[in-house]
Amino acid sequence: MTTKMAINAKDIFRNQHRLIRFIEQSIRLCSNQSLKTAQQQQQKASTPDFEITASVNTQYTHAPEPIKHDKDLGHMFKASQMAVRLATPQQLQPKPDNDEELGFGKLFTDHMLKIYYHKSLGGWQKPEITPLENLVMHPAAKVLHYAVELFEGMKAYRGVDGKIRIFRPDMNMNRMNLAAQRSGLPTFEGKEFVQCLSRLLSIDSEWVPHTEAASLYIRPTLIGIDPTLGVASSDSALLYSILSPVGSYFKTGSNGAVSLLADPSYTRAWPGGVGNRKMGSNYAPTINVQKEAAARGLQQVLWLYGEDHQLTEVGTMNIFMFYVNDQGEQELITPPLNGLILPGITRDSILAMTRQWGKFKVREATFTMPMVSELLNQGRLLELFGTGTACVVSPINRINYLGQDLYIPTMEQEKPVHELIRETLTDIQYGKVDHPWSVVID
Ligand SMILES: Cc1ncc(COP(=O)(O)O)c(C=O)c1O
Numbered sequence: 001m002t003t004k005m006a007i008n009a010k011d012i013f014r015n016q017h018r019l020i021r022f023i024e025q026s027i028r029l030c031s032n033q034s035l036k037t038a039q040q041q042q043q044k045a046s047t048p049d050f051e052i053t054a055s056v057n058t059q060y061t062h063a064p065e066p067i068k069h070d071k072d073l074g075h076m077f078k079a080s081q082m083a084v085r086l087a088t089p090q091q092l093q094p095k096p097d098n099d100e101e102l103g104f105g106k107l108f109t110d111h112m113l114k115i116y117y118h119k120s121l122g123g124w125q126k127p128e129i130t131p132l133e134n135l136v137m138h139p140a141a142k143v144l145h146y147a148v149e150l151f152e153g154m155k156a157y158r159g160v161d162g163k164i165r166i167f168r169p170d171m172n173m174n175r176m177n178l179a180a181q182r183s184g185l186p187t188f189e190g191k192e193f194v195q196c197l198s199r200l201l202s203i204d205s206e207w208v209p210h211t212e213a214a215s216l217y218i219r220p221t222l223i224g225i226d227p228t229l230g231v232a233s234s235d236s237a238l239l240y241s242i243l244s245p246v247g248s249y250f251k252t253g254s255n256g257a258v259s260l261l262a263d264p265s266y267t268r269a270w271p272g273g274v275g276n277r278k279m280g281s282n283y284a285p286t287i288n289v290q291k292e293a294a295a296r297g298l299q300q301v302l303w304l305y306g307e308d309h310q311l312t313e314v315g316t317m318n319i320f321m322f323y324v325n326d327q328g329e330q331e332l333i334t335p336p337l338n339g340l341i342l343p344g345i346t347r348d349s350i351l352a353m354t355r356q357w358g359k360f361k362v363r364e365a366t367f368t369m370p371m372v373s374e375l376l377n378q379g380r381l382l383e384l385f386g387t388g389t390a391c392v393v394s395p396i397n398r399i400n401y402l403g404q405d406l407y408i409p410t411m412e413q414e415k416p417v418h419e420l421i422r423e424t425l426t427d428i429q430y431g432k433v434d435h436p437w438s439v440v441i442d
Contacts, residue, residue, distance in 0.1 A: 067177040069187050074123020076188060077115050079195035084203070087111060087131035095207060095245075102214055102247035104390070108132055109204040109216070109243040113196050117186045119235040124188060127196045129203060132242065138227030142234055147281040148224030150179035153389045156201050156216040156243075156441065158208045159431025164201060165438040166218070167389075167429050169194045171345045176220060179277040184233035185222050193220070197241055198441045205441075207245055212430050217246040217390075246390075257397035257411050258386070261293035262302040262369060264309050264402075269340040275312075276339050283316070290315070298400055300386070305340055309369040312340050317386030317394060318347040321367055322360075322417045324380040331361040332417065338366075346387040349437065350421055360417075369401055376406055383410040385418040393422040 087110045096102055112132045116125040142148040152172045157165050173190025180187050197218060201208070208216040220241040224234030266289045269275020274282060286301065293301050300315035311319055312335055325331040332354055335341050355362045375381035386394040395410040395418050410418065428435040 065174075065178060067174065067181070067187055067190075072119075073186055074117075074119060077124035077127050077192060077196075079127060079192045079199065081126040082196060082199060083126055083128045084199075085128065085130045086203070091131045102209075102245050104246050105217065105219075105244045107245055109207040109245070111200060111204050112243075113200045113241040115188075115193075115196070115239040117234075117237040117239065119186075124186070129196075129200055135238070135240075137225050137238075140227045140229050142224035142226050142228070145229060146224075146231055147279070147284070148183055148185060148234055149280040150176060150183055150185070150222050150278055151280060152176050152218070152220040152278060154197075154218040154220070155246075155389055155429070156208050156218060157429045157431070157438075158210055158215075159438075160212075161431050163431060164205060164208050164441040165429065165431055166194075166197075166201075166441065167439075168345050168349065168437050169197070169439060171348065172220070175278055175343060175345075176222065179274075179279050180222055182274055182277050183222075183224070183279060185224055185237050186234070188239060193239070194439075200241060200243065201441050204243055207243060209245055212426070213248045215246060215429075217244045219244065257395045258299040258314075259297070259398035260300050260302040260314060260396060260400065261289075261296060261298040262304055262309075262311075262399050262401040263289070263292075264304045264369075266301070266303070267305050268303040268313060269305070271339055273339070276337065276342055278342060286316075296400065298398075300394075302399055302401075304369065310366050311335065311369065311372070313342065314386040314394075314396065317388040317391070318342065318344040320347075320350065320383075320385050320387060320418075321372070321381065322383040322385075323375050324382065325361065329361055330359075330382070331363060333363050333365045333367060335366055336364040344388055346389060346392060346425070349425060350387060353424060354417075354421070372399070373401075373406060376408070381408060382413055383416055383418055384408045385410060387421075392425050393418045 092110050093108075096107060110132060111129050113127065113129055115127045117123065118125065137144070152175065154166060154169060154172050157167070159165055170190060173193060177187045177190060179185075197220070201216070201218075204216075218241060220239070222237060222239045225236045225238050226232075226234045227236075268282070268286060289301050293299065302314050302319075303312045304310060305312050311321075313319055318334060318341065320332060320334045322330065322332050334347060334351070337343050351362060351364070354360070372381060372384075384396040384399075386396065388394075395416070396408050397411055398408065399406045410416065424433075427433045428438050431438060431440075
């Protein structure tokens with residue numbers, strides 16, 4: 001081998017990681033027709049019924065509770081201190097062939113973000129991005145015994161312009177910190193964490209699907225890892241995030257409406273509890289009830305509360321009802337944030353957006369199953385739907401309540417409000433409309 005050939009071989013060997021990524025990206029881009037379709041759709045100049053522009057009122061419906069950091073929290077982490085250890089070419093996973101068939105949370109990207117907190121070492125440690133790997137912890141770690149854990153659900157969307165966007169991340173950070181406070185876990189600077197997430201997203205950017213039928217789910221998680229059995233604040237914690245490409249809730253051609261089990265003998269949240277915080281401990285007790293719904297041929301659980309059977313949430317979504325009120329006006333209502341309701345980011349966005357439209361009344365108000373039955377009997381209930389990051393909007397067509405099936409005409413409306421809401425929100429998320437709620441990742 002000549003010296004020149006040896007140098008070239010050395011260069012190729014040194015850069016093989018980049019080369020493999022380049023080849024992978026090229027194959028993926030070539031094989032994916034969806035981007036083209038999305039661009040064609042964007043060009044179809046359709047006039048929306050309601051125009052949402054950057055001038056929309058982007059205030060919170062309820063100003064979030066301010067985060068008060070503990071005096072003895074110690075030092076905070078900074079995104080600028082990030083250490084990055086990239087996956088080796090052998091560790092890189094193949095990306096899915098068909099973004100439309102992804103399902104939810106089954107595949108994960110090549111890297112993860114980790115930030116440890118150790119009070120004994122002065123507070124938050126430097127953030128690090130590493131290949132996706134198993135976590136090692138002491139069997140006494142608090143998360144394993146007392147569910148000292150909280151999480152978030154966010155998404156990165158590849159816009160029609162190819163840019164990657166996340167949606168109102170400041171709200172996820174606020175909700176996370178409130179849950180940390182309630183769990184005796186250390187709080188942190190949300191802005192710095194969003195910057196760390198952005199770095200992770202740019203490293204794994206090719207995992208953000210090139211289609212509007214899918215997105216990259218972001219799962220920030222905070223756990224207490226103190227190796228001690230006391231039910232007490234965590235002096236050691238791990239804040240981490242993994243990423244998972246996920247499909248759409250709505251397959252093309254299907255109306256996507258869900259049927260619900262409304263059984264008043266189960267409740268998800270109660271006054272003074274933590275139904276308004278996204279903690280893992282809220283979710284395990286719902287699994288068996290969900291199984292019961294499935295066994296009865298129903299897709300989700302409608303969570304009721306109280307003697308009057310108030311509707312609180314549906315599955316892991318907030319609930320909205322569109323109906324004709326006593327004054328004969330069309331009105332959109334959702335239960336108020338009374339401690340039983342998770343302050344959904346989709347919920348808040350829908351309230352702000354529909355109030356701005358001014359096309360119908362919008363109100364936060366409690367509503368009950370007897371009220372739903374009566375409105376149905378009088379032909380005044382128009383639509384019922386769940387809302388959340390996973391699905392944006394999930395229309396409801398049937399509720400099994402006290403052994404009776406109530407048929408909801410959500411899918412029978414000529415111009416359904418839930419469709420308009422979904423379109424407007426996804427237009428913002430996929431960058432068809434420029435909007436301050438959508439934050440572009442550099
Ligand atoms: C119980 C519950 N309600 C509502 C929501 C919807 O919240 P968001 O719109 O922020 O996704 C979620 C999902 O996070 C949830 O788990």
